[in-house]
Amino acid sequence: MRKVRLLAGIAIALIIAGTGAILFPTVSNTIGTQIANSEVEQFETALDNIIQDDITAEEAKEQGRVDDDGYLIERSENGSVQRISSVPVLFKLDLDKLYKDSVSYNENLKKNQDKLLTNDYSYANPSINLSDYGIHTGIYGYVSAPSIGMKLPIYLGANDSNMSYGAAHLTFTSLPIGGKYSNCVLAGHTGYIGRIFFDNIRNLNIGNEIEITNFWETMTYKVVDTRIFKPNQAQAIFINSNRDILTLMTCVSNGSGGFNRYYVVCERK
Numbered sequence: 001m002r003k004v005r006l007l008a009g010i011a012i013a014l015i016i017a018g019t020g021a022i023l024f025p026t027v028s029n030t031i032g033t034q035i036a037n038s039e040v041e042q043f044e045t046a047l048d049n050i051i052q053d054d055i056t057a058e059e060a061k062e063q064g065r066v067d068d069d070g071y072l073i074e075r076s077e078n079g080s081v082q083r084i085s086s087v088p089v090l091f092k093l094d095l096d097k098l099y100k101d102s103v104s105y106n107e108n109l110k111k112n113q114d115k116l117l118t119n120d121y122s123y124a125n126p127s128i129n130l131s132d133y134g135i136h137t138g139i140y141g142y143v144s145a146p147s148i149g150m151k152l153p154i155y156l157g158a159n160d161s162n163m164s165y166g167a168a169h170l171t172f173t174s175l176p177i178g179g180k181y182s183n184c185v186l187a188g189h190t191g192y193i194g195r196i197f198f199d200n201i202r203n204l205n206i207g208n209e210i211e212i213t214n215f216w217e218t219m220t221y222k223v224v225d226t227r228i229f230k231p232n233q234a235q236a237i238f239i240n241s242n243r244d245i246l247t248l249m250t251c252v253s254n255g256s257g258g259f260n261r262y263y264v265v266c267e268r269k
Contacts, residue, residue, distance in 0.1 A: 033196065036166060039153045040142045042087050047215065050090045057091055057134050070134070094133040095215050101128060102175045109174060110181050113239055116172040123170040123187075126156035141176055141214035143167050143186060143248075148200040154212075158187045167197070167248075173237055176212045176246070178219045178268060183245040184212070185237045190250040190262075198250035201264050202226075210246060210266050221246045221266035228252065229261050236263045244268035 049072065051060065060066045067073050070088030073081050105127060109116070116122065130138060144151040154169055154176060155162035162168040167186045169175065174182035188198030204210075210221045221244075227236055236247055248264040 036152050039137070039139060039166070040151055042137070043139055043142060043153065043213075045085075046087050046090050046137075049085050049087070050092055050095065052092050054093060055091070056093060060089075060091070070136075088134075088136065090215070091134055094135070098128070098130075098133040098135075099177070099216060102177050103179075106174045106177065106179060106182055109172065110239060113172060117234070122172055124157055124159040125171055127169065127171045127175060128156060130156065138162070139166075140169065141212060143176075144211045144213070145201070145204060145208065146211075147205075147208045148203050150198075150200060152188065152197065154186060163187065163189055163197075164192075164195075170237060170249075173247075174239065176214055176219075177216070178212075178244050180242050180244055181239055183237065183239045183243075183247055185247045185249055187249045190252070198248060201248050201250060202252070202262060204248075204264050209269075210248070210264075212246060220269050222269050223264055224267045225265040227263045227265065229263065230254075231259070231261060233261075236261075236265065 051065075055063070057066065057070060061068065064075070065072065066089060067081065067083065071083040072085035072089055074084050075081055126138075130136070130140065138155050139153045140156055141154045142152060143154055153166040155166055156169050156171070156175075158168040158170045167188045170185040170187055173185040176184045176186075188201070189195070190197065190199045192199075204223050204226070206223050206225070208223045210223065212219045212221065229236060236249070239245075244267065246266040246268070248266070250262050251259040252262040254260045
């Protein structure tokens with residue numbers, strides 16, 4: 001009897017383990033989607049709580065409008081302090097400077113992109129340090145593709161850490177603010193265990209819309225082309241025409257154990 005119970009226990013454990021293995025990708029992908037959606041929602045909430053007054057974060061602290069972590073606060077009659085914002089607030093002065101610096105960054109690329117892309121690690125370091133502008137989430141905006149149900153935060157710098165959480169902007173390509181003579185390249189994983197990032201961009205068709213939301217506006221792009229290149233063929237990421245381009249990039253199998261690069265090229269409407 002004891003042996004029967006032991007065997008039954010082992011069988012149940014194996015069933016649970018097997019079920020867990022089957023359900024893991026689905027459950028993990030669901031959790032991953034919720035995390036990405038939460039990050040996007042927090043970004044949108046922050047946009048709704050921009051302090052438009054011409055004051056700095058330090059001045060806001062001195063005035064008792066925000067706490068040390070940047071949340072809006074109010075004091076009750078008994079002197080207690082309560083946060084009244086769910087995310088740290090943004091300041092118009094900081095965002096104005098960020099926009100100006102982003103435009104300057106993109107202008108510099110028009111003449112110097114080929115000089116700046118010097119090695120395989122050029123893409124990894126953030127093009128701009130967002131914390132210098134009071135932004136501590138590392139998120140510059142988000143990219144969405146309704147036709148494939150994709151919505152991901154955009155991080156600056158295509159390094160392993162950023163690509164584990166969303167779409168990553170390739171440094172020394174145009175920042176996602178639009179404009180003629182620009183090509184913003186966003187990289188995302190495919191086949192990342194437990195998370196769906198750019199897995200479905202191969203299902204995008206010519207004419208499908210892609211949206212980029214940054215701190216200042218939402219821009220709509222339309223898919224105009226798809227391409228596959230080898231890793232050492234970088235022509236898809238260069239600024240080379242009087243167009244406002246968004247390029248999505250991920251890896252695809254080359255059929256012999258390696259990977260090529262799959263590009264979705266979009267042009268602003």
